[in-house]
Amino acid sequence: MAPVPKGGTVAVTGSAGFIGSWVVRLLLDKGYRVRACVRDVDDSAKTDFLRQMPGFASGRLTLHAADLDTPGCFDDVFKGCHGVCHVSHVSSYEDHDYVRRVCDHMIASINASDSVTRVIVTSSIAAVISEMDLNELVRRPVFYEDRYPDESNPRRTPEKQGYSMGKVIAQRVFSDAAEVAGTWDAITCCPADNVGPIQAAHQQTRGPWQSLIAMMLKGKEYPQTGVYRPWMTVDVRDDAACHIGLLESIDVKNGERYIAWSTDTRNVEDVCATIDRVLPELKHAAPACVDPFPERVQVREKEMRAIWAGCELRNDRVRSVVPIQFRPLDDSIRDCVESLLTVGGVKPSVREQS
Numbered sequence: 001m002a003p004v005p006k007g008g009t010v011a012v013t014g015s016a017g018f019i020g021s022w023v024v025r026l027l028l029d030k031g032y033r034v035r036a037c038v039r040d041v042d043d044s045a046k047t048d049f050l051r052q053m054p055g056f057a058s059g060r061l062t063l064h065a066a067d068l069d070t071p072g073c074f075d076d077v078f079k080g081c082h083g084v085c086h087v088s089h090v091s092s093y094e095d096h097d098y099v100r101r102v103c104d105h106m107i108a109s110i111n112a113s114d115s116v117t118r119v120i121v122t123s124s125i126a127a128v129i130s131e132m133d134l135n136e137l138v139r140r141p142v143f144y145e146d147r148y149p150d151e152s153n154p155r156r157t158p159e160k161q162g163y164s165m166g167k168v169i170a171q172r173v174f175s176d177a178a179e180v181a182g183t184w185d186a187i188t189c190c191p192a193d194n195v196g197p198i199q200a201a202h203q204q205t206r207g208p209w210q211s212l213i214a215m216m217l218k219g220k221e222y223p224q225t226g227v228y229r230p231w232m233t234v235d236v237r238d239d240a241a242c243h244i245g246l247l248e249s250i251d252v253k254n255g256e257r258y259i260a261w262s263t264d265t266r267n268v269e270d271v272c273a274t275i276d277r278v279l280p281e282l283k284h285a286a287p288a289c290v291d292p293f294p295e296r297v298q299v300r301e302k303e304m305r306a307i308w309a310g311c312e313l314r315n316d317r318v319r320s321v322v323p324i325q326f327r328p329l330d331d332s333i334r335d336c337v338e339s340l341l342t343v344g345g346v347k348p349s350v351r352e353q354s
Contacts, residue, residue: 001117001178001185001254004083004247009033011074011081013066014088016046018207019122019191021199022240023085028055030244035077037066037088049200068102074109078116083247086174087122093166094158103173111177116184120243121174123167123190125232128259129311130164132156134227137307143232144314145190145257175255185254187246189239192261195332196236197339204344209233213333214340216272216287219349223268224291228304230265232313235327235335238262245322252321262326263313267305271333278334285349 004010010027014020015036027034036050041063055061066073068090078084090102110116128147131137132155140147149156149164158165167190174186193209204214209231215222225231234242242260246252266274269289276284291298318324340346 001183003250004032004118006248007031007033008082009035009080010083010085010247011035011037011064011077012085012087013037013068013074014086014122015050015063016043016200016202017087017089018198018203018210019194019236019239019243020085020087021050021203022196022236023087023243024050024061025053025199026237026240026244028053028061032060034061035081036061036063037074037077038063039065039067041065046200046202068106071105072109074106075112078109078113080115081113082115082117084110084116084119085122085243085247086119087243090166092162094162096158096162096166096169099166099169100173103170103177107174107177110184111181118247119174119178119184119186120246121171121186121188122243123171123188123257124163125190125192125259125261126164127167127171127188127190127257130161132161134304134307137311141311142314143259143311145259145317171257178254185252187252187254188257189243189246190257190259191239191242192232192234192259194236194239195231195233195329195336196327197335198343199339201344204340204346210336210340212268213271213275213336214344214346216275217284217337217340217346217348219285219287221287221290222272224289224293225268227297228267228301228308230267230308231271232261233264233266233329233332234261235329235332238324238326241324242318242322245318245324249321258318258321259315260318261313261315262329263315264326264329265308265313266329274330274333275337278330279337282337282348283350283353285351287349 171188178186
């Protein structure tokens with residue numbers, strides 16, 4: 001189907017969130033008209049920052065109340081839109097029938113719009129590499145778009161892998177529906193661990209990565225990552241740029257998915273150390289990293305780190321269709337920290353002066 005026209009109208013679900021709000025801002029920067037979908041337009045703590053964006057005063061940006069769980073809530077919002085960026089999370093990923101229902105009533109609104117030609121579905125790298133057996137990473141160490149978690153593993157259940165499974169389900173439901181409709185296409189974007197500046201105070205707790213950096217900044221002990229996985233990162237602004245680039249591209253097709261990441265990786269304890277390195281003026285007092293895992297896991301730490309170190313991250317595909325140059329992780333951490341201080345009001349833990 002056709003890409004969205006420059007200056008066209010795009011609806012963004014999850015607009016008050018970390019990723020969604022950057023999609024909104026960058027769309028506005030590029031001259032688009034944006035319909036920002038939020039759960040409660042009257043929640044000033046989560047929506048006032050959207051009203052302060054360029055475009056709101058002129059009406060180029062409008063806010064719309066839309067609860068994902070309510071069928072038909074997007075009917076009026078999507079009508080007249082050229083594209084949709086579906087960034088928001090559902091309430092639960094463990095109930096896969098519920099995930100499908102949410103997808104189905106969003107799809108009904110897309111079909112009823114008679115105008116939408118492209119939908120970008122936000123997935124996750126969890127839909128690429130979430131394995132119940134780390135040896136699968138040894139057998140298939142290249143992380144690229146055609147790689148899926150081992151769906152035949154009997155331990156891959158909604159209780160253990162609900163998020164990963166739900167993201168794969170949503171991708172397939174949207175692309176199958178688009179194929180049947182024949183009037184729009186669904187392109188999936190699989191973001192990595194998003195790091196970068198928040199735009200509103202509430203966002204410091206609305207995602208795991210900025211929440212962990214906020215914890216480090218405050219001097220609180222922070223946990224080791226599960227199975228010692230390093231952070232596999234993308235700057236949130238670059239993630240948003242990938243979403244928009246996929247809306248605009250003439251080289252993408254229905255059902256395709258694209259990973260948005262820089263291919264930079266860093267262990268969580270090194271992320272914490274980076275704060276002092278990129279902002280020495282802050283004199284950050286780095287807290288300790290704690291390992292909450294049982295001894296049977298801890299004794300495998302060296303083995304697990306070696307498995308992750310042997311993995312290869314690829315972003316060839318997204319760079320072939322989107323004009324993107326990914327930011328270095330140092331820049332993302334610096335900008336995240338400074339936004340936590342200025343926007344989030346975080347009080348940093350600093351070293352005592354002698």
